[in-house]
Amino acid sequence: MGLSGWLAGFAAACPRPMVVTAPHGTRSRLLVEAELSRRGWRHAHAPSGTGLLVVCGTPADALSRAVEMVWTTVPAPGELVRLRGDAPPERVAAALDEAVVRLARPRSPGTDTGERTDVPMADRGPDRDGLTLDRLRVPLGPVLPDWPAGLVVETVLQGDVIQRARVEVAGGLGGERFWDAPWLAALEGREVTRGEAARRLAASHLDSLGRLLAVAGWPGASARARRLRDRLLWERQDQWVRRDFPGFARAVRRSRTLKWVLRDLPAARDPAPGGLVRRVGTWLDRTGLALRDLDDGRPLDDDEGPRGPVGGEPSRGLLAVLPELVTGADLAAARLVVAGLDPDLDQLRGARDG
Amino acid sequence: MGEALVLLGAVGTLALCAAVFDAVLAVPGGGAGEPLRRVARLLLQQRRRTRLADTLLVRTGVCGLLAVAVLAGAVLPLGERPVAEMAVGVVWFNAMEVGAWGALWLVGWGVNSVYPLVGGYRFVAQGLAYELPHMFALITVALGAGSLRFADVVAAQRGLWFAVWMPVAFAVYLVSAVAMAFWGPMDGPVSDDICGGVPAELSGPDRLVFQAGRYALLVVVAAAAVPLFLGGGAGPLLPPWLWTALKTVAVLALLVWSGRVLPTVRMDLFTRLSWLVLIPATLLQLLVVSVVVL
Amino acid sequence: MRDVAFWVLAVVAVAGGVAVFRVGSMARATFALLGSLVAVGLALLLLGLEYLGYVIILMMVMEMLVMAVFMVMYMMNPAGLMPMRMTHNARWAASVAGAVFVLLATGTFLLPEPVRHGRPPADPTRALGLAIMGPKMLVMMIIGVAILATMVSSVVLSVNRRHPGRGC
Numbered sequence: 001m002g003l004s005g006w007l008a009g010f011a012a013a014c015p016r017p018m019v020v021t022a023p024h025g026t027r028s029r030l031l032v033e034a035e036l037s038r039r040g041w042r043h044a045h046a047p048s049g050t051g052l053l054v055v056c057g058t059p060a061d062a063l064s065r066a067v068e069m070v071w072t073t074v075p076a077p078g079e080l081v082r083l084r085g086d087a088p089p090e091r092v093a094a095a096l097d098e099a100v101v102r103l104a105r106p107r108s109p110g111t112d113t114g115e116r117t118d119v120p121m122a123d124r125g126p127d128r129d130g131l132t133l134d135r136l137r138v139p140l141g142p143v144l145p146d147w148p149a150g151l152v153v154e155t156v157l158q159g160d161v162i163q164r165a166r167v168e169v170a171g172g173l174g175g176e177r178f179w180d181a182p183w184l185a186a187l188e189g190r191e192v193t194r195g196e197a198a199r200r201l202a203a204s205h206l207d208s209l210g211r212l213l214a215v216a217g218w219p220g221a222s223a224r225a226r227r228l229r230d231r232l233l234w235e236r237q238d239q240w241v242r243r244d245f246p247g248f249a250r251a252v253r254r255s256r257t258l259k260w261v262l263r264d265l266p267a268a269r270d271p272a273p274g275g276l277v278r279r280v281g282t283w284l285d286r287t288g289l290a291l292r293d294l295d296d297g298r299p300l301d302d303d304e305g306p307r308g309p310v311g312g313e314p315s316r317g318l319l320a321v322l323p324e325l326v327t328g329a330d331l332a333a334a335r336l337v338v339a340g341l342d343p344d345l346d347q348l349r350g351a352r353d354g
Numbered sequence: 355m356g357e358a359l360v361l362l363g364a365v366g367t368l369a370l371c372a373a374v375f376d377a378v379l380a381v382p383g384g385g386a387g388e389p390l391r392r393v394a395r396l397l398l399q400q401r402r403r404t405r406l407a408d409t410l411l412v413r414t415g416v417c418g419l420l421a422v423a424v425l426a427g428a429v430l431p432l433g434e435r436p437v438a439e440m441a442v443g444v445v446w447f448n449a450m451e452v453g454a455w456g457a458l459w460l461v462g463w464g465v466n467s468v469y470p471l472v473g474g475y476r477f478v479a480q481g482l483a484y485e486l487p488h489m490f491a492l493i494t495v496a497l498g499a500g501s502l503r504f505a506d507v508v509a510a511q512r513g514l515w516f517a518v519w520m521p522v523a524f525a526v527y528l529v530s531a532v533a534m535a536f537w538g539p540m541d542g543p544v545s546d547d548i549c550g551g552v553p554a555e556l557s558g559p560d561r562l563v564f565q566a567g568r569y570a571l572l573v574v575v576a577a578a579a580v581p582l583f584l585g586g587g588a589g590p591l592l593p594p595w596l597w598t599a600l601k602t603v604a605v606l607a608l609l610v611w612s613g614r615v616l617p618t619v620r621m622d623l624f625t626r627l628s629w630l631v632l633i634p635a636t637l638l639q640l641l642v643v644s645v646v647v648l
Numbered sequence: 649m650r651d652v653a654f655w656v657l658a659v660v661a662v663a664g665g666v667a668v669f670r671v672g673s674m675a676r677a678t679f680a681l682l683g684s685l686v687a688v689g690l691a692l693l694l695l696g697l698e699y700l701g702y703v704i705i706l707m708m709v710m711e712m713l714v715m716a717v718f719m720v721m722y723m724m725n726p727a728g729l730m731p732m733r734m735t736h737n738a739r740w741a742a743s744v745a746g747a748v749f750v751l752l753a754t755g756t757f758l759l760p761e762p763v764r765h766g767r768p769p770a771d772p773t774r775a776l777g778l779a780i781m782g783p784k785m786l787v788m789m790i791i792g793v794a795i796l797a798t799m800v801s802s803v804v805l806s807v808n809r810r811h812p813g814r815g816c
Contacts, residue, residue: 408673408675408676410676411675411676411679414679440698441699441771441773442698442699442702442773445698445702445703445706446702448702448706449702449703449706449709452709452710453709455709455710455713456679456682456709456712456713459713459716460675460679463675463716464675475717478713478714478716478717479717481710481713482714502699502773629800629803629804630800630803630804633796633800634800637793637796
């Protein structure tokens with residue numbers, strides 16, 4: 001054993017996992033996030049800071065290559081855990097436990113690893129003030145924390161300002177649309193209660209809120225949104241959720257700093273008054289309403305999913321406006337705008353796989 | 355020599371306390387052991403290198419951050435006396451703390467990767483925004499005390515703490531303190547939206563030393579608020595060193611806590627706030643203090 | 649002791665200055681120059697001018713980083729991707745620099761060495777302030793604030809022009 005062996009065991013209990021999700025891997029992402037929060041493991045936000053790479057869902061070609069590349073940049077000792085999109089909760093917990101056991105094995109630390117390939121050299125072009133400056137082609141995603149699964153925004157950056165943006169999709173195998181599932185099932189003629197749909201809707205908005213608040217750098221509120229989501233979706237502690245949600249909603253609505261940070265950022269193509277601030281308010285309103293209907297046993301008879309009519313693939317529309325909204329924004333603003341749109345790429349069937 | 359060891363020990367202990375407090379806030383009911391486990395993990399972790407990195411600059415920046423934090427702490431009274439007694443201690447503190455700009459920029463540039471580079475950008479922009487209000491806050495203190503020596507500043511607060519009669523300067527100091535240590539609402543240079551920013555490509559010992567430097571800087575800027583605004587070691591019953599420690603812990607806890615309860619402020623917004631609100635406000639505060647001192 | 653410190657700092661300052669033109673990246677050149685200027689700031693401490701010494705370090709760190717922002721960071725090729733020469737128009741620049749050096753060096757030998765009058769003041773920082781500004785203290789302060797007010801107002805104006813329709 002020796003000292004390094006003991007240290008390895010001591011360190012393995014908090015591996016700072018980094019979670020990568022493929023389209024149609026939403027269910028296992030949610031299970032993993034719930035399990036990580038139950039264990040009190042904090043997330044890593046870059047490959048070099050992690051000891052455990054967790055891949056949820058099955059990536060198709062482009063995403064698979066991206067994951068491979070990220071995996072080569074995870075420093076040793078590191079472990080890779082792959083979970084299928086339909087992995088049950090026990091499998092998730094067991095996979096994490098196994099990774100901890102493997103991480104705890106003593107080994108000799110290596111030195112420098114292979115070098116990573118990086119972005120191409122910059123070229124030049126006029127910036128917004130008419131100066132000719134270097135610009136760099138940088139893809140945002142598909143492996144990025146708090147980012148829609150499978151989304152790639154190919155950008156041209158000058159400084160940290162986006163000059164041009166184009167959306168690509170790095171797809172995943174499978175076909176599950178986790179957030180739309182109750183409505184799709186009802187359309188197929190299966191019996192689904194309105195309560196189940198309301199639960200899924202509230203959880204979906206809480207998930208979007210958790211992501212936006214995380215991108216806004218408000219970890220406390222983001223963790224609270226995600227705890228509410230997990231309790232609602234997996235633990236079904238409806239009473240607890242109904243008690244805790246109003247306080248959370250009040251804190252988010254009242255935060256002047258959040259309003260200030262989100263101010264002037266668009267949530268749709270038409271510069272509607274309020275923009276992202278209003279989007280946050282809408283999510284909170286709809287979540288609050290849905291929480292009242294959790295026990296509604298009547299059969300579901302509409303198709304209004306969390307992002308709109310589930311038959312119409314509303315996320316396609318969100319992706320269509322995305323480039324326009326982020327062009328001219330700096331990275332910080334662009335990340336917030338994307339989190340505010342929060343497209344669900346599970347909705348894209350037969351999506352191009354760039 | 356003895357005092358230098360006390361300083362290093364105090365900064366190290368408080369840095370660990372800050373990390374533990376932050377971990378407990380992040381994971382309520384657990385997480386207290388996380389920072390030490392993280393240290394163990396980084397000690398064992400392999401050191402990774404990016405393509406065509408400027409390793410000399412990166413190492414200079416990583417070690418420089420810790421170095422400037424400790425050097426800035428050298429002029430702070432640990433009770434009654436600092437490690438280095440200087441007639442212009444306040445200027446020394448200011449000069450060292452600006453060294454963090456260089457350290458962060460070197461790391462962000464040197465690793466040759468987009469997100470660290472953006473983080474480096476953000477910190478220099480943040481620095482240019484917070485530095486003028488910060489300097490005016492320090493000048494206000496120096497004017498109130500009639501001296502740039504920390505001991506004189508403490509002595510001048512025997513009757514009334516500067517935090518009480520220069521509230522604007524104190525508030526601006528606290529804002530610039532989190533900005534200086536790129537912490538909490540000012541953590542844009544290392545924020546999650548750019549994959550952790552400046553240290554995004556650091557692993558193993560490099561990341562460990564960088565994080566140690568960041569926490570040390572946070573501790574030192576919190577500790578500096580005590581002699582500058584909170585009467586230093588003055589207080590009833592307890593010895594000065596203990597009062598200094600208690601007040602430092604209180605300020606440090608406030609700064610760490612701010613990171614949980616406030617969103618990150620975007621750099622363009624902060625720059626506007628700084629030029630349009632903070633600078634005029636500190637100038638008015640300076641004017642008021644000048645009139646009172648005259 | 650002081651002599652040793654002086655020579656060490658002098659060598660570091662000159663070596664940093666030389667390094668500016670020998671290294672292959674603007675980032676390294678910037679920080680070589682910073683090292684050189686910090687050595688000059690520390691040399692002032694040997695004269696007992698603490699305030700000036702630290703202010704030089706403070707200002708130079710900030711200035712070098714502002715320079716880094718303007719010169720280096722608008723180029724998006726970080727680190728040592730593209731080695732580049734740090735000299736332009738080398739022959740002409742070298743002759744000008746040589747001439748200036750000869751002029752200054754000759755001056756130091758030709759002028760009589762200054763002799764100390766009286767004693768060093770108890771508080772050199774205060775003495776320095778009085779020596780520089782003297783009776784014009786009030787005027788200097790007012791001008792300083794006026795310059796700053798001008799800067800702030802120009803920022804106010806430019807902020808509104810950059811984002812038409814957005815308040816501030």
